[in-house]
Amino acid sequence: MAAENIDDVVDGLAGIVREATRAGDRAGYFAALYRQVTVEVRAGIRDGLFDDGARMDRFDTLFGNRYFDAYDAWRRDRSGPRCWREAFGLLDDADTVIVQHVVLGVTAHINLDLAIAAAQTSPGAAIQELRHDFLLINDILARVVLVVEDAVGELSPLLSLLDQIGARTDEQILDFSIRQSRQEAWHNAVLLAGQDEAERAATIERLDVRAAVLARLIARPGGLVRPALQLIRSTETADVPTVIARLDSAVERPPMATPGARTTD
Numbered sequence: 001m002a003a004e005n006i007d008d009v010v011d012g013l014a015g016i017v018r019e020a021t022r023a024g025d026r027a028g029y030f031a032a033l034y035r036q037v038t039v040e041v042r043a044g045i046r047d048g049l050f051d052d053g054a055r056m057d058r059f060d061t062l063f064g065n066r067y068f069d070a071y072d073a074w075r076r077d078r079s080g081p082r083c084w085r086e087a088f089g090l091l092d093d094a095d096t097v098i099v100q101h102v103v104l105g106v107t108a109h110i111n112l113d114l115a116i117a118a119a120q121t122s123p124g125a126a127i128q129e130l131r132h133d134f135l136l137i138n139d140i141l142a143r144v145v146l147v148v149e150d151a152v153g154e155l156s157p158l159l160s161l162l163d164q165i166g167a168r169t170d171e172q173i174l175d176f177s178i179r180q181s182r183q184e185a186w187h188n189a190v191l192l193a194g195q196d197e198a199e200r201a202a203t204i205e206r207l208d209v210r211a212a213v214l215a216r217l218i219a220r221p222g223g224l225v226r227p228a229l230q231l232i233r234s235t236e237t238a239d240v241p242t243v244i245a246r247l248d249s250a251v252e253r254p255p256m257a258t259p260g261a262r263t264t265d
Helices: 006-023 027-046 053-077 082-088 098-121 124-155 179-193 197-219 225-235 240-248
Strands: none
Touching: 006 027, 006 053, 006 240, 027 053, 027 098, 027 124, 027 240, 053 082, 053 098, 053 124, 082 098, 082 197, 098 124, 098 179, 098 197, 124 179, 124 240, 179 197
């Protein structure tokens, strides 16, 4: 699937959510979160929140297509970027808790895709003109993720154990906010925007390797986190469609009344 605008991104994500719900596929966990972030960004564009709405539409479309490409590559032949292979590789693992699936998707998309999409949207010196809108995207992501975290807490009653054992500190392992990753994404966007093709390829490779290492820490943490996750898993719901439905309704936004606007979300 290839999106041409932000409406296509919303529709594509909604399609993944629907199919995942029918199939009981945990890919719907991150897709549900991502769909809501994109709906909020689209609302911000329509409300004039951003300095350049048309540019933000292009940015979000490039960003969304990074996810769609990774998703399609995994479904086709288990290929794609390393960090996404780590995330998708746990979809069939019944021992992985809800928060791990969500954070793995967020980690791959922020640590790899966000900087690439920003640099493609505003290459060269123009990247600095994107900074304000880029930071607004971070604010929207943080706000939606906070609401989704509350929804996960409803589905996973012992999730607070991660705070008690310090699993949300240091490298932000299993931390929904992933503040450091969002800050580094802007630094990497500026770096990529000023590089030639060969330099960009090397930087993207490095970002993918780093994101894959972080994904492995999230997927297979050590110390006290592992037994805590086993206990969390024993008490959270195993009904995948129910989880997807709850995550996909965590942020409620009434349909826009704009004439001609699509209402598929």
